[in-house]
Amino acid sequence: MASTSASLTLPVLPLDDEVVLPGMVVPLDLKDTEVRAAVEAARSAARSSVDSGKPQVLLVPRLDGSYAGVGTLATVEQVGRLADGEPAALVRAVRRVRIGAGTTGPGAALWVETTPFKESAVAVPLTGRSAELVKEYKAVATEWLRKRGAWQIVDRVAAIEGVGELADNIGYAPFVSAEQKLKALLEADQVARLEYALQLMKDHLAEEEVNDTIRKDVEEGVAKQQKEFLLRRQLEAVRKELAELNGESASEEDDYRARVEAAELPEKVREAALKEVEKLERSSDQSPEGSWIRTWLDTVLELPWNNRSEDAYDIAGARAVLDADHAGLSDVKDRIVEYLAVRKRRADQGLTLIGGRRGGAVLALVGPPGVGKTSLGESVARAMGRDFVRVALGGVRDEAEIRGHRRTYVGALPGRIVRAIKEAGSMNPVVLLDEIDKVGSDYRGDPAAALLEVLDPAQNHTFRDHYLEVELDLSDVVFLATANVLEAIPEPLLDRMELVRLDGYTEDEKVVIARDHLLPRQLERAGLSAETVTVTEAALRKLAGEYTREAGVRTLERSVARILRKVAAQSELGQRELPTTVDTADLRGLIGRPHHTPEAAQEPAERRTAVPGVATGLAVTGAGGDVLYIEASLADAETGSTGLTLTGQLGDVMKESAHIALSFLRSRGAELELPVTGLRERGIHLHVPAGAVPKDGPSAGITMTTALASLLSGRKVRTDVAMTGEVSLTGRVLPIGGVKQKLLAADRAGITTVIIPKRNEPDLDDVPAEVLERLTVHPLSDVREVLALALEPAEVLVAGAAA
Numbered sequence: 001m002a003s004t005s006a007s008l009t010l011p012v013l014p015l016d017d018e019v020v021l022p023g024m025v026v027p028l029d030l031k032d033t034e035v036r037a038a039v040e041a042a043r044s045a046a047r048s049s050v051d052s053g054k055p056q057v058l059l060v061p062r063l064d065g066s067y068a069g070v071g072t073l074a075t076v077e078q079v080g081r082l083a084d085g086e087p088a089a090l091v092r093a094v095r096r097v098r099i100g101a102g103t104t105g106p107g108a109a110l111w112v113e114t115t116p117f118k119e120s121a122v123a124v125p126l127t128g129r130s131a132e133l134v135k136e137y138k139a140v141a142t143e144w145l146r147k148r149g150a151w152q153i154v155d156r157v158a159a160i161e162g163v164g165e166l167a168d169n170i171g172y173a174p175f176v177s178a179e180q181k182l183k184a185l186l187e188a189d190q191v192a193r194l195e196y197a198l199q200l201m202k203d204h205l206a207e208e209e210v211n212d213t214i215r216k217d218v219e220e221g222v223a224k225q226q227k228e229f230l231l232r233r234q235l236e237a238v239r240k241e242l243a244e245l246n247g248e249s250a251s252e253e254d255d256y257r258a259r260v261e262a263a264e265l266p267e268k269v270r271e272a273a274l275k276e277v278e279k280l281e282r283s284s285d286q287s288p289e290g291s292w293i294r295t296w297l298d299t300v301l302e303l304p305w306n307n308r309s310e311d312a313y314d315i316a317g318a319r320a321v322l323d324a325d326h327a328g329l330s331d332v333k334d335r336i337v338e339y340l341a342v343r344k345r346r347a348d349q350g351l352t353l354i355g356g357r358r359g360g361a362v363l364a365l366v367g368p369p370g371v372g373k374t375s376l377g378e379s380v381a382r383a384m385g386r387d388f389v390r391v392a393l394g395g396v397r398d399e400a401e402i403r404g405h406r407r408t409y410v411g412a413l414p415g416r417i418v419r420a421i422k423e424a425g426s427m428n429p430v431v432l433l434d435e436i437d438k439v440g441s442d443y444r445g446d447p448a449a450a451l452l453e454v455l456d457p458a459q460n461h462t463f464r465d466h467y468l469e470v471e472l473d474l475s476d477v478v479f480l481a482t483a484n485v486l487e488a489i490p491e492p493l494l495d496r497m498e499l500v501r502l503d504g505y506t507e508d509e510k511v512v513i514a515r516d517h518l519l520p521r522q523l524e525r526a527g528l529s530a531e532t533v534t535v536t537e538a539a540l541r542k543l544a545g546e547y548t549r550e551a552g553v554r555t556l557e558r559s560v561a562r563i564l565r566k567v568a569a570q571s572e573l574g575q576r577e578l579p580t581t582v583d584t585a586d587l588r589g590l591i592g593r594p595h596h597t598p599e600a601a602q603e604p605a606e607r608r609t610a611v612p613g614v615a616t617g618l619a620v621t622g623a624g625g626d627v628l629y630i631e632a633s634l635a636d637a638e639t640g641s642t643g644l645t646l647t648g649q650l651g652d653v654m655k656e657s658a659h660i661a662l663s664f665l666r667s668r669g670a671e672l673e674l675p676v677t678g679l680r681e682r683g684i685h686l687h688v689p690a691g692a693v694p695k696d697g698p699s700a701g702i703t704m705t706t707a708l709a710s711l712l713s714g715r716k717v718r719t720d721v722a723m724t725g726e727v728s729l730t731g732r733v734l735p736i737g738g739v740k741q742k743l744l745a746a747d748r749a750g751i752t753t754v755i756i757p758k759r760n761e762p763d764l765d766d767v768p769a770e771v772l773e774r775l776t777v778h779p780l781s782d783v784r785e786v787l788a789l790a791l792e793p794a795e796v797l798v799a800g801a802a803a
């Protein structure tokens with residue numbers, strides 16, 4: 001009955017959804033009736049058997065209720081109780097058997113006949129493929145067992161030698177399903193079975209690996225988040241503590257979300273700001289991005305989004321303010337008042353835009369330094385009841401200065417316009433664009449183009465600063481501009497401006513300004529008062545006329561300040577008793593000798609035009625009108641040079657004037673009884689002193705002609721005469737600009753006779769009457785008349801001068 005080769009009759013022990021492969025030792029639950037019946041039947045059969053072998057059962061897998069055709073013959077090793085007292089039997093699966101027909105036997109069990117299961121070979125030789133498989137399976141199985149810490153089992157698996165036995169070992173693997181085990185049970189070819197087992201093992205390991213990495217990733221991610229959270233909390237605590245140590249409440253400052261929510265920002269700006277706050281909260285505290293965002297948020301929060309000054313002025317009141325701040329300048333004030341009146345009317349009618357493209361939305365004050373352009377701007381703000389800011393544009397070459405840097409730049413800042421609004425503290429201040437004629441442009445872009453956008457009423461209600469990136473409404477800002485030189489203002493900007501000229505002051509005007517404005521201000525600064533110190537009008541006049549020579553009053557103001565400082569020092573040192581009076585005679589003792597003596601007041605030998613070949617011209621420079629001397633000389637005949645040499649940094653137009661003057665004298669000199677032969681044979685040198693200052697323009701034409709004629713004729717030019725005018729080849733005197741400034745300059749220099757082009761006669765209306773009273777003005781149209789008037793009579797010819 002116990003033969004291995006012959007057929008056997010065995011009690012069936014059905015295994016529900018379980019497969020036991022040969023070689024496995026498994027415990028079975030004896031409370032299960034089928035199990036108990038089979039075990040008891042086997043035991044009673046064994047007892048009655050002659051060869052006292054162990055009781056044998058047939059383990060038959062029953063998957064989904066149906067029996068497999070192959071089972072395992074198992075020996076019952078032990079029957080007893082488990083640690084928890086449950087009855088159990090330990091069985092050892094021995095080999096595969098094929099199940100045959102049912103039969104009868106002892107006990108309640110079902111008995112079947114079995115036949116041997118044909119394995120491909122009883123022992124597969126370990127060569128080639130099978131040896132490799134064995135090696136690989138053992139390696140893979142070891143790896144898996146090691147990972148689970150099952151070290152004892154590792155050795156056991158290593159000791160298995162047979163191919164089939166090794167394959168059956170897969171039966172222990174918890175990850176192998178009953179179906180897969182059944183497949184292994186049914187496989188007759190041992191090599192194929194081992195291949196199958198290896199495959200199952202490998203698939204599982206691969207799956208585990210993927211699961212591992214996923215788990216690890218998840219675990220790591222969670223750990224990092226937790227760590228960051230904890231660190232942040234700690235950092236916050238440290239910061240708070242530090243702040244408390246320093247006695248500040250820094251945490252509130254840092255709570256940008258709360259600050260943005262509390263600030264009254266326009267909707268769009270609030271959205272943009274909250275977006276940045278979110279970014280900030282996500283970024284780490286030390287990251288550079290975090291600090292950029294904070295700076296940006298600070299800028300946005302500091303802008304006076306909802307702050308506007310009410311325009312509660314009336315025009316008469318505005319005029320009163322302008323009058324109180326500045327003496328004279330009545331036509332300038334008229335223009336400003338007109339501008340304000342128009343602005344007010346339009347605002348009252350709900351029209352926000354002032355002027356059109358050519359209407360001049362911007363008032364530009366043009367004139368030499370120190371005539372009060374900046375302070376007029378301040379007065380306009382005061383008159384309108386608005387805040388005032390000055391934006392210095394001198395030397396600005398970078399477009400980003402106006403419009404800001406993009407935020408990606410290190411150290412990016414908003415542009416000057418945004419900074420000005422911030423500084424002003426309201427959204428509708430008076431912004432003075434100072435020195436708009438000094439903006440340059442180079443590879444960094446064109447600041448003038450950015451200014452255009454700022455000044456253009458059609459565009460400036462949505463001004464976009466590169467840094468700020470949110471729109472700013474500049475349409476209610478009052479822009480004023482100042483410039484020294486009209487010609488230097490970029491053309492497109494000029495197009496949008498309404499020009500107001502300030503040409504400089506006469507001596508009388510300066511005295512009034514000094515008396516009513518400069519003196520009181522400087523007295524206060526020096527800690528003195530009108531009661532203690534009196535400066536006489538005569539002293540002020542001398543200061544204006546002999547100590548300063550300027551179109552404006554800046555140096556005059558400085559001189560007054562110097563005098564008052566000296567007086568204050570003297571009184572402190574006990575050298576002067578207060579109250580005191582400063583008169584003309586005191587000036588020399590206080591601030592030294594005068595720097596400018598009028599030409600007319602100088603000794604004849606000191607005068608510049610004391611020799612033939614020097615003529616007095618009039619010019620307009622960035623500093624106002626000025627007197628300039630043109631000198632001519634003839635080169636020695638022997639040097640052989642016959643050309644015209646020009647020095648004194650003359651511009652192209654001025655050089656052409658010199659050539660025209662020379663050509664005129666060459667062709668017409670004979671008519672004027674000039675010895676023109678000298679002109680042909682000898683080189684001529686024309687120089688305009690103050691050689692370092694660049695000069696240009698055609699208005700020195702008649703002066704050059706006069707200097708040359710004087711040189712040739714040997715007749716000196718009259719000391720009291722100055723002139724201005726362009727000359728043509730035929731000797732006509734053509735009109736020029738800047739008559740008022742030039743006449744004021746001539747007056748300052750002590751000149752009494754001035755020659756101007758006939759066609760400039762209407763300009764005399766602008767010249768203050770008191771100046772015209774002192775000057776004799778000759779409007780002439782022909783250069784021959786000029787020469788007749790300017791050159792001294794021939795009798796005073798200096799011997800040999802014309803040689």
Ligand SMILES: Nc1ncnc2c1ncn2[C@@H]1O[C@H](COP(=O)(O)OP(=O)(O)OP(=O)(O)O)[C@@H](O)[C@H]1O
Binds near residue numbers: 371372376
């Ligand atoms: N008409 C005036 N009445 C009273 N004060 C005046 C007058 N003109 C100028 N001032 C004073 O002269 C000083 C210089 O004027 P301000 O600085 O405005 O000159 P500016 O024309 O702007 O010069 P710059 O072109 O150099 O900027 C100021 O203190 C100003 O108050």
